[in-house]
Amino acid sequence: MLLEAGGSEWALPVALVREIAPHAPARPVPDAPGHVAGVVNLHGRILPVVDLRDRAGESGVRPAGAALVVAALPEGLVAVAVDAVGDVVVASPRRGRPRGLPLAEGVARLHGGREVVVLDLARLAGGAVAAPAAPARAQKVFQNDRPRPPAR
Secondary structure (H helix, E strand, O other), rough: EEEEEEEEEEEEEEEEEEEEEEEEEEOOOOOOOOOOOEEEOOOOOOEEEEEEHHHOOOOOOOOOOEEEEEEEEOEEEEEEEOEEEOOOOOOOOOOOOOOOOEEEEEEEEEEOOOEEEEEOOHHHOOOOOOOOOOOOOHHHHHHOOOOOOOOO
């Protein structure tokens, strides 16, 4: 699946993708690693958010139509904030990890010969699934969202 972030195009194996949701701002979590933008409450699940733009060293304003790509790691789900989700394409993998691209699993050749960097989701997440490992801490971020019983 093709993704865009900060003017760059990336690919993520579609087998890892569980859902694509509209972008929602992440709520910061105290003591979370710097690459974790925060957490979101998606369908009652608290998910860590990793911003692909930030992880790739890019900056700028998030465009309308941005999305959260919910992807699966063995440790659990992570939401990847992207500027846009592109097509699902068939690509021919090229062997070897590209030098100087620590978030890359490899490079894939698309129809027509264009190449795109395939993300290594585990490196991109960098332990984010366990980061709000203080689930209680992440849950506290959303405590104010819960309805309170009426005062007597």
